[in-house]
Amino acid sequence: MTTDLRNIRNFAIVAHIDHGKSTLADRLIQICGGLTEREMKEQVLDSMELERERGITIKAQTVRLTYQAQDGETYILNMIDTPGHVDFSYEVSRSLKACEGSLLLVDASQGVEAQTLANVYLALDHDHEIVPVLNKVDLPAAEPDRIKEQIEEVIGLDATDALEISAKTGRGVSDVLEAIVQRLPPPKGDIKAPLKALLVDSWYDPYLGVVTLVRVMEGTLKSGMKVRMLGTRALHDVTQVGVFRPGKTKADALGPGEIGYVISGIKDIADAKVGDTITEEKRPCEAPLEGFQPSVPVVFCGLFPSDTSQYEELRDSLGKLALNDSSFLFEPEVSPALGFGFRCGFLGLLHLEIVQERLEREFGLDLITTAPSVVYHVYTKNGGMKELHNPTDMPEPTQIDHIEEPWIKATILVPDDFLGPILKLCEERRGEQIDLTYVGDRAMVIYRLPLNEVVFDFYDRLKSVTRGYASFDYQLEGYREGDLVKLTIMVNGEPVDALALVVHRSQAEVRGRALCAKLKELIPRQLFKVAVQASIGGKVIARETVSAMRKDVTAKCYGGDATRKRKLLEKQKEGKKRMRQFGNVEIPQSAFLAALRMDED
Numbered sequence: 001m002t003t004d005l006r007n008i009r010n011f012a013i014v015a016h017i018d019h020g021k022s023t024l025a026d027r028l029i030q031i032c033g034g035l036t037e038r039e040m041k042e043q044v045l046d047s048m049e050l051e052r053e054r055g056i057t058i059k060a061q062t063v064r065l066t067y068q069a070q071d072g073e074t075y076i077l078n079m080i081d082t083p084g085h086v087d088f089s090y091e092v093s094r095s096l097k098a099c100e101g102s103l104l105l106v107d108a109s110q111g112v113e114a115q116t117l118a119n120v121y122l123a124l125d126h127d128h129e130i131v132p133v134l135n136k137v138d139l140p141a142a143e144p145d146r147i148k149e150q151i152e153e154v155i156g157l158d159a160t161d162a163l164e165i166s167a168k169t170g171r172g173v174s175d176v177l178e179a180i181v182q183r184l185p186p187p188k189g190d191i192k193a194p195l196k197a198l199l200v201d202s203w204y205d206p207y208l209g210v211v212t213l214v215r216v217m218e219g220t221l222k223s224g225m226k227v228r229m230l231g232t233r234a235l236h237d238v239t240q241v242g243v244f245r246p247g248k249t250k251a252d253a254l255g256p257g258e259i260g261y262v263i264s265g266i267k268d269i270a271d272a273k274v275g276d277t278i279t280e281e282k283r284p285c286e287a288p289l290e291g292f293q294p295s296v297p298v299v300f301c302g303l304f305p306s307d308t309s310q311y312e313e314l315r316d317s318l319g320k321l322a323l324n325d326s327s328f329l330f331e332p333e334v335s336p337a338l339g340f341g342f343r344c345g346f347l348g349l350l351h352l353e354i355v356q357e358r359l360e361r362e363f364g365l366d367l368i369t370t371a372p373s374v375v376y377h378v379y380t381k382n383g384g385m386k387e388l389h390n391p392t393d394m395p396e397p398t399q400i401d402h403i404e405e406p407w408i409k410a411t412i413l414v415p416d417d418f419l420g421p422i423l424k425l426c427e428e429r430r431g432e433q434i435d436l437t438y439v440g441d442r443a444m445v446i447y448r449l450p451l452n453e454v455v456f457d458f459y460d461r462l463k464s465v466t467r468g469y470a471s472f473d474y475q476l477e478g479y480r481e482g483d484l485v486k487l488t489i490m491v492n493g494e495p496v497d498a499l500a501l502v503v504h505r506s507q508a509e510v511r512g513r514a515l516c517a518k519l520k521e522l523i524p525r526q527l528f529k530v531a532v533q534a535s536i537g538g539k540v541i542a543r544e545t546v547s548a549m550r551k552d553v554t555a556k557c558y559g560g561d562a563t564r565k566r567k568l569l570e571k572q573k574e575g576k577k578r579m580r581q582f583g584n585v586e587i588p589q590s591a592f593l594a595a596l597r598m599d600e601d
């Protein structure tokens, strides 16, 4: 294909969620494809529907557009999709690295939000030329002039020439295409140099194996070539290259500056890591592209089937998800409380939620999720360091020298009226204020917070105290020492692994008391007294007692009715399946669930 570099533009659209990225992208495809709205729906959406039916994930929303500009030249515009959330910021960063410029899309009625900032800063870090675009100017509440000021004030970008558009009605959208051509720079790259390409994304296709999305920096990538991944060192034969317009279209080669897909018989997604450099085996480039670091999970939790007979199904489903997601980890875990399940690793909370929701919705599984835990660095007295993924694996306190926990830098934008509750929430969570400024009538608060205080319910609390008016974004900052302890919950002296938590010492007692009180309500009365205790390193810090009662369910069926009696007993048997034995106490799974959710109260 190897188009003249001067006629290529590679760009991303950076925006806060719901500011209209998909709507604008569809419009651009529509104009460049010369399609009517109906044809577009049929073409674009139908082909996606079909792929969906065949079980192919439409991960790359990257599209190659052909645009006839006002200067009479024909341009190739590669629009590359960026995942919108911070959990995937490493992946966003790779996508941005594949482009020279970005459209900064801001809702003209809402203005700059937390993810607008996070994403535009990432784009600026990659030296992108940026074209500010104000969307939704058709709305009566749109205030383009005010939002332009905001962009200048908060981001420091010149917004004089910001475009004013409505992706919904189509107004001003053709100006966007002209701005891409005139204001964004073309890519650079030497076609004669050894091949150097960036692996931007990869996904599993059941028919083709692993498909990778690449940006060629130097040289050309052709089918028949033997290529090497510089990070994983793996060798592969390229069987097909091509572009998306939006359907897959084969090409002879991809030249410098071009973005396209490569199929090369890779079986395992782990061999196609986002950010890796691809080069030619027989004429390799000298150095890999800088900054390759596969994304590592920072949040872990246990996933268990509520119905133990779904274990195999859960394993198969996790396997299928992992095929498409190299940053998702899972390994078998056995819990006395919850039975057989898996310990899973995620990039962040949203990633966890997405995976959990897909398992429940797409795979029809009913799951118990243990409290999410961050990865702690536990330094032992013998000089070693252990990454702790599961609170139950915490070494004995006597062996521990110190523990470090991950901290984040959080940016919260919130209407002034809700500032008080936000500051209170951040302070309660051991936050350290870094900055407090104003963006028009909204406050921009920047806090340093321990990630373990955020993984429980921070986001839900944030939403509820601000009635949904706050936007939130965070970056991982690094590890810091903390006074952390393992809180163990015991039922009649037996530790309940599923409820073990790592908490800051200052909060251990409050948490312990709350958990015991909650469990007291949830554990059905037994024929004997049951003690529920919370302890730290063997020292009991809270205690509740469930008093005894007789447990004959048939007692209420006075005499006669045998069928009714049998039914009740069967029901009880059914219920038993969902019970877990703790020493001599049976605890219903629903109790674990409710106790794990208590932080949301």
Ligand SMILES: Nc1nc2c(ncn2[C@@H]2O[C@H](COP(=O)(O)OP(=O)(O)OP(=O)(O)O)[C@@H](O)[C@H]2O)c(=O)[nH]1
Pocket (backbone or CB within 6 Å): 015, 016, 017, 018, 019, 020, 021, 022, 023, 024, 084, 135, 136, 137, 138, 139, 165, 166, 167, 168, 169
């Ligand atoms: N009035 C008006 N509504 C718009 C405009 N552009 C997008 N919308 C609406 O805004 C909502 C969000 O648009 P999307 O294109 O899905 O936004 P997005 O940024 O892609 O959202 P995510 O994919 O969830 O990140 C939808 O209901 C759109 O119909 C516009 O120009 N005017």
